[in-house]
Amino acid sequence: MLWGEPVGTAQLAAAEEGYLACGPAERLLWERLSVFEGAFDRRAVEEVCGYGTLAAAGVGTVLDRLAPRALLPVDDRFDGEEGGPRHWMPHAMRAVGARRLTARGDRATVLRHHRRWCVGVARRAAAWWQHGRQLDARDLALRELPDLAAAMDPTTAPLAPAEETGPALEVAVALWFLWVACGRGVEGRTRLRHALALHEGPPPARALWLAAFLELESGRPEDADPLLGRAWAAAVRDGDVRCLGMLAHLRGAIALHQGRPRAAVAEFREALEQLGEVPDFGPTREACWASIALCLARADPDAAREALERLERDGAELRTGAAGRDLSADAWAHHARAELLVRDGERARAAEHARRALREHLRLGSAVGASCAAELLARLRLLDGRPDRAAHLLGAVDLLRTSVFDASYRPGRFCVLARERSEEALRGLLDDPELREAYEEGARRGLFALSWER
Template identity: 30%
Template sequence: MDLPRVATSYVGRRREAAEVRAALRAGQLVTLTGLGGVGKTRLAEAVTAQAARGFAGGAVFIDLTELRDGALLADLVATRSGLHNRSGQPALRLVLNHLRERAALLVLDNCEHVVDEAAAFVSAVLDECPRVAILGTSRQSLGVRGERVLQVQPLAVPPDDADPPLTELARYDAVRLLVERASAILPGFALTPDNRAAVVRICRQLDGLPLAIELAAARLRSLSPWQLADRLSRRLPLLTSSPRTAPERQRTLRATIDWSFSLCSPTEQAVWRRASVFAGTFDLPAAEEVCAGPGLAPDQVLDAVDGLLDKSVLLREGQGEIVRYRMLETIRERGHELLDAAGERPAVSGRHRDWIDRLTAAADTAWAGPEQLRWIVRLRLEQANLRAALEWSLTEPGEAGAVLRIASRLDEYWTFFGHSLECRQWLDRALAATPADHPDRPRALAFCALHSAWVLDLDGAADRLAEADRLAAGAPGELQRALLTYVRALVAQLRTDVSAADLAAEAAAAFRAHGEVRRELHPLWIYGVSSGYRKGEVAEGRRALHRMLELCEARGETRYRAMAQFGLAYLEVERGDAGVAEELARASLRNLMKIGAGSGTAYLLDNLAWIADRKGEHARAATLFGAAASLWQAIGSAPEIAVSGPHRAHKASTLAALGGERFTRAFAAGRGMSGEEAARFALDPAGAGEPAAGARPGSLTGRQWQVAGLVAEGLSNRDIAAKLVISQRTADTHVQNILDRLGFRKRAQIAAWFTEQR
């Protein structure tokens, strides 16, 4: 479940939230509309937090402000849903396949700038995924058939002709918001007989607009409520005098933002303008690199950021040990306008791209080493900024060459998280926009071919390899030749061509001769698996994979280490010791879990199913086959394609040993597991059993069955959390999902059902 972390408390909107929750039904689209700053996102966040547990398939919240190109909307949804595209199919198809059988809530926030793409995406989901509910926020409706549009109004303020007593003022949400935000700035601030009239006046002047109230409340650090009300009454009429064609509340909000800007220091104004080029979130070092420039030194940026945080222009978001910042979209839009008015957009966007260039270069250099995990976290946080930098480079005249350089880096990162198709698209666009003699073109073509191979477009890979050969005129540099040979080895392996081993051995030797340890690793894997499994040279295959493992361990590398362990387990289960294979596969899975699982988890769960079959643990094997099936679907692939031979053989053996009914029951239990539950089951040597006899196939996942048993024992959710070493919130969610799946309303019904099934 991917839900936003809200930094401040939510005030009011109880009636609206209840109305939205009531409108959200399976196959239903609800769109919250209203002007910028009216509180659509906060209402959507609150509703999602309240309604998520009612959807057995979970909820996913996607902030579309990260996108500059609407064509990547489905890719962003896939990423937020934990999907890793390892096929050539469009991301939309991957998402639809994932959601088709799920009762899930999908929240699309800030659709207005990609409204056409959002409408097409939503229509496809509603057509093919009948159990999915969609909540959107946009300044305009999506125009999709069956859409229910709910207009989000400003917060309630006391009417002009009313003078409610002090005790009743808190009933008005605008007043509550102002008082709460003021008390966060000034502990002890409260609504009193002395300031009540000023507070009401402020709320009325700002038309109850939440963003305007938050910006104004930040000024109560230095002004009294009466001073603030007086300044607003003098300032806002001047600012709202133009343009007269805009709706009155929109002019009020714009005027409040401009007033807030006018009260910033020159350095704060510069950082406000320049920070608007960031997509998603950013940290202080990034701000120092991008926002510093004419009239602003890097060491001045921190003070400016502090000032903008105080004024609610920037919002603080904690991400582990590093604090990150973001702008609300309405404030970012005004920053863009101010940046253009100052004539700074090209220079600042260029610095943003150059920052991404340096960041990806540093990550690429350190990739195959002990800092890999840190870089993975960092790159995932900067994915939106990476996309923004690539898009700017492709649309700014003369800058497309930077995309050849940037997108050719970190091929393992793009691949591991299922972005190979996207990376190939960036490279193809850059190749089309740069001259044929650009020096980075041959290398970019090689990596474009590599990503084509990873999404199983083997003909496309061959075409790009051929173009790279033509550019080299038959005499490429040795490392470029090794790179092309490596890609050919991968293509050959995917075609099940026996030439894969020889090509991989040639590439590995060339990289080794030049000290390119990172580039040697994957060719070693191709050679080890191809020679050991396909050619029957098991000892030779083991030697190659052990060398790969030793190189990874010496460098503190994690991703390729997991691959080497999987490769050895792959050989051992078929040609060696099943116990050794199991130890290797579990070690590989543990390493993958460190870096965020990824597409390799499907291979490992399937591999562990083969091992369980070979050991005679057939119920466990069937459960693992079921768990793997969900993950194969999540990466857009199938074991019949990726690991055809051993998968078919061991699945048939497991089915024969169990019989159809027992196999189906165990397979369904595995398929119903979440990725986290499947990994725990696979890593638990004692988890070899099958669901209790009589349990309805697919009714509960393995973990839910366990929780149901603890409910039957009389344990509270807190006791269940302590026993299973999970959070109480997770235990609450498990119990609620069990109630939903079984159609019950009370815990006693779970206990009775479990006792009967057992």
């Protein structure tokens, strides 16, 4: 049976027959495994199902006996911390297990274990992101997203929805990087709004921070402002200094989006004073320095270079012994270096940094970052006398933006300026049919292919 295939009567009958052929321990594990929405490994099974008569010491053995009867192997190798081979329970088997679990009266208990496991997965992914394992963090979150999505929906939990919003909001906030830096902002905004709508009492400051950040990522900074005010009041009330630092960073990002770089720099510097060495959530210190360099690249090159040096120094100090760097900050730092090299007349080196920024943003999944980098690269193509290449890039950007964002999305002023100059120059170099054809060609080829052109 394929994932998502409708369950028929014959499949249900076969699953029921298989269930009845199992021993008591295998039946109990079968029932408890029905709470998983996606694939799972041995460690997940131990944490969610390994209690009571299925104590963790023995649940692995029971899993080995049950797997050939009720589970399918899943080949999704992962380079992070492994929990052994992964399995998936087909829908017919899940339906039989869920019905029996409910009849036994244990569904609420197993779901609570499942929610606790989901919170742990989200926290682990967040920690990996903050400590330089960003691709591992993204891949872990995506791998477990079917179950994490269930944990972010309070209406699927055993208690009243209002009583389940705490874990839902914690998971959503821990996965902030998936929504903001990895291009899944629309999904994150939807899930967070749903959980906040069911929350009773004052919302947590960090959830409001994320809600405001997602409005900015959606191109609506004006909708972020009221959420910022509420988040600041909540963070002051709770004494959450780290969140106050993240709110300063977000105010800086909004100022940069609106074309106020000096104000943005002041906010980013305030954020650096409050974040601590390795924040437990949100953008890193390297991200703040990259943002400062981006703000100053066009107005104060020396200060921008100093910010990039601080990024490298802070990164080297904080990441000693870690698995990697802050790839998102590195991508924006490449963008800032490209801007500086354009000013110095070193267009070939500038183009190389712009390409690296584009490829890194694409690797992470950031449509905002990829679009800005591609528009900078298009400007460089124009300066090199290659208007067709520039138009290809802009056409691919248009396709990316329309596929990710709705009609209300408006890019930040920082990127708009480069786009406006490029379009004005293109209209003077290509006639309308040529320009339209070049845009369409770029959209057909896509940014990934174009990012490798020299």
